[in-house]
Amino acid sequence: MLRSRFLWKLYAGYALLIVVAVGTVGGILAYRLQAAAQEDLRAALRARAALLGELARPALEGEEPAAELQARLGTLGRTLATRLTVIAADGTVVADSDQDPARMDNHAGRPEIQAARAHGAGEARRFSTSLGRSMLFHALPVARGGEVVGFVRTSLPLSPVNPRLAHLRGAIGLGGLASAVLALLLGLWLARRLSGPLARVTAAAEAMAAGDSVRRVPVEADDEVGQLARVLNRMADGARSQMQTIQRDRNQVLAILAGMAEGVVAVDVAERIVHLNEAAAVILRARRQGATGRRVREITRVREVSEALAAALHQGEEVSREIRLPGTSPEQVVRLHAAPLKGEGDLSTGAVAVLHDITELRRLEDVRRDFVANVSHELKTPLTAIGAMVETLLDDPEMERDTRQRFMERIRDQAARLSAMVQDLLSLSRLESSEQPLRREPVELGGLVETLAASLRPEAERRGLSLEVATGDAPLSVYGDPEALRQLAANLLDNALKYTPSGGRVTVRAGRDGGGVTLEVQDTGPGIELQHQERIFERFYRVDRGRSREVGGTGLGLSIVKHVARAHGGAVAVRSAPGQGSTFTVRLPLEGAGGGRGGD
Ligand code: ADP
Numbered sequence: 001m002l003r004s005r006f007l008w009k010l011y012a013g014y015a016l017l018i019v020v021a022v023g024t025v026g027g028i029l030a031y032r033l034q035a036a037a038q039e040d041l042r043a044a045l046r047a048r049a050a051l052l053g054e055l056a057r058p059a060l061e062g063e064e065p066a067a068e069l070q071a072r073l074g075t076l077g078r079t080l081a082t083r084l085t086v087i088a089a090d091g092t093v094v095a096d097s098d099q100d101p102a103r104m105d106n107h108a109g110r111p112e113i114q115a116a117r118a119h120g121a122g123e124a125r126r127f128s129t130s131l132g133r134s135m136l137f138h139a140l141p142v143a144r145g146g147e148v149v150g151f152v153r154t155s156l157p158l159s160p161v162n163p164r165l166a167h168l169r170g171a172i173g174l175g176g177l178a179s180a181v182l183a184l185l186l187g188l189w190l191a192r193r194l195s196g197p198l199a200r201v202t203a204a205a206e207a208m209a210a211g212d213s214v215r216r217v218p219v220e221a222d223d224e225v226g227q228l229a230r231v232l233n234r235m236a237d238g239a240r241s242q243m244q245t246i247q248r249d250r251n252q253v254l255a256i257l258a259g260m261a262e263g264v265v266a267v268d269v270a271e272r273i274v275h276l277n278e279a280a281a282v283i284l285r286a287r288r289q290g291a292t293g294r295r296v297r298e299i300t301r302v303r304e305v306s307e308a309l310a311a312a313l314h315q316g317e318e319v320s321r322e323i324r325l326p327g328t329s330p331e332q333v334v335r336l337h338a339a340p341l342k343g344e345g346d347l348s349t350g351a352v353a354v355l356h357d358i359t360e361l362r363r364l365e366d367v368r369r370d371f372v373a374n375v376s377h378e379l380k381t382p383l384t385a386i387g388a389m390v391e392t393l394l395d396d397p398e399m400e401r402d403t404r405q406r407f408m409e410r411i412r413d414q415a416a417r418l419s420a421m422v423q424d425l426l427s428l429s430r431l432e433s434s435e436q437p438l439r440r441e442p443v444e445l446g447g448l449v450e451t452l453a454a455s456l457r458p459e460a461e462r463r464g465l466s467l468e469v470a471t472g473d474a475p476l477s478v479y480g481d482p483e484a485l486r487q488l489a490a491n492l493l494d495n496a497l498k499y500t501p502s503g504g505r506v507t508v509r510a511g512r513d514g515g516g517v518t519l520e521v522q523d524t525g526p527g528i529e530l531q532h533q534e535r536i537f538e539r540f541y542r543v544d545r546g547r548s549r550e551v552g553g554t555g556l557g558l559s560i561v562k563h564v565a566r567a568h569g570g571a572v573a574v575r576s577a578p579g580q581g582s583t584f585t586v587r588l589p590l591e592g593a594g595g596g597r598g599g600d
Pocket of ligand 1: 491495496499500523525526527528536537541542543544548552553554555556557558559582
């Protein structure tokens with residue numbers, strides 16, 4: 001606290017006041033004392049001169065011999081410790097208590113004598129060379145009947161007075177010093193008492209200003225300092241709650257930005273990054289760490305983002321474009337939207353870019369376009385065939401009965417194909433539709449497969465194929481849509497029977513596999529080349545288009561299998577090699593534990 005500048009400022013003023021006051025009082029006192037002492041001295045000299053006048057009168061009037069007066073003056077002067085001089089009217093010294101009058105010069109010119117002659121009394125202060133000290137002289141005229149007969153003079157050295165004065169001055173000085181020291185000490189104590197609370201308020205306020213949000217100013221009294229402390233505390237409370245609000249809002253914004261699927265990059269007026277969220281870092285293949293404060297082009301190879309931000313910043317316009325990210329496979333497409341950030345007074349404070357990865361959107365658009373083209377193409381073929389055959393029938397009413405019959409049968413087959421295709425398309429759309437959710441109920445897969453196989457066995461036998469089913473004894477309950485699961489098994493079995501040549505064998509196995517259920521359809525058919533194995537699950541993909549048509553395929557069967565498996569939280573896979581048959585395996589969770597809808 002002794003380092004407090006306020007304390008020393010306060011104290012310096014106070015100390016100066018004390019020193020000046022004590023000095024002034026001491027000075028006045030010393031001066032007054034000296035003046036009083038000199039006045040006393042003068043009064044004594046005056047009284048003694050008056051007495052001496054009476055004593056010297058006989059000698060001055062010639063009634064007493066001068067030698068007698070001289071003898072008396074010697075004794076009297078010693079007794080009074082005063083120099084006594086008697087001077088004749090012409091200035092001749094008649095008698096003197098300290099010196100021999102014969103050796104003294106004429107005193108008519110002495111200022112005190114001249115003044116006494118002129119004004120009736122004279123006083124002078126002079127340094128006496130004969131006595132070697134400062135003397136005060138007082139002279140009075142002695143008159144008889146209006147005529148001056150001589151003068152008497154008394155004188156005292158000023159020095160005998162000085163020790164007394166010096167003593168008094170010393171006492172005054174000591175007293176002044178003591179009281180000054182006391183007052184200074186008292187002042188220090190007072191100044192510390194005053195500045196102490198202020199120093200504590202300052203220290204606490206400094207800590208609060210430096211960010212200590214918990215520290216508060218101590219309220220020690222109800223005076224102005226206490227009020228100041230209270231006001232400061234209220235301000236700190238207000239600032240703290242404002243800070244908390246700002247912090248909470250900021251955290252909310254950061255959480256929102258972090259949780260956004262869209263990438264967000266914000267830059268300041270100098271085009272330096274102020275925020276880059278995780279999604280933006282992923283899209284731009286940049287590292288978030290250390291990105292703040294750097295330029296966008298320093299952290300990513302995607303030039304368009306920094307260009308769009310610069311355009312938004314400098315032209316104040318919104319920029320929207322679609323960009324393709326270099327070096328991505330499959331090529332990633334991003335919709336980029338950059339806009340300027342305006343602060344107070346419409347001043348530009350930076351720019352923000354939002355990046356929306358639309359690769360999947362574009363892919364789905366492509367899939368949809370291909371699908372529509374495929375559907376149109378697939379429907380067109382049987383419709384054209386039907387149209388042509390009906391035309392022929394109409395053109396030739398004389399047609400032979402057998403030929404007409406064949407035409408009719410082909411029209412029926414084409415119509416059946418169309419119907420099957422529309423059926424499959426409806427199944428697919430039902431699987432993809434969110435409006436018609438799949439049913440969820442326990443389905444015994446073993447029983448389902450057995451029933452299905454039993455219904456297909458006559459057809460298998462007709463084609464010269466053996467159909468074996470092995471489902472074991474364990475219950476194979478899955479949680480799902482019985483109709484969709486039946487369709488899944490039917491499509492796999494149907495394919496196996498369709499593509500396996502006569503004399504072949506189709507085996508269906510169902511069993512437990514870890515935490516799930518496995519349905520396996522194995523055939524001894526032509527097998528599928530590796531390059532086709534992934535693609536056969538796509539819509540309308542067929543290894544051999546002609547063969548598929550021949551056997552009444554739509555190209556949608558395996559696509560439906562894949563969708564149903566996914567919708568039940570499972571998956572389908574194929575194991576095959578040309579000439580060695582194919583094995584399709586579907587894995588489903590035992591109790592159909594969730595699973596979302598699938599897409600191609
Ligand atoms: P399709 O209606 O043409 O059978 P799918 O989607 O069911 O359509 O099958 C797609 C293609 O996969 C078929 O055209 C066929 O070439 C091939 N495929 C499917 N199952 C088998 C199988 N068991 N053996 C050989 N090829 C098969």
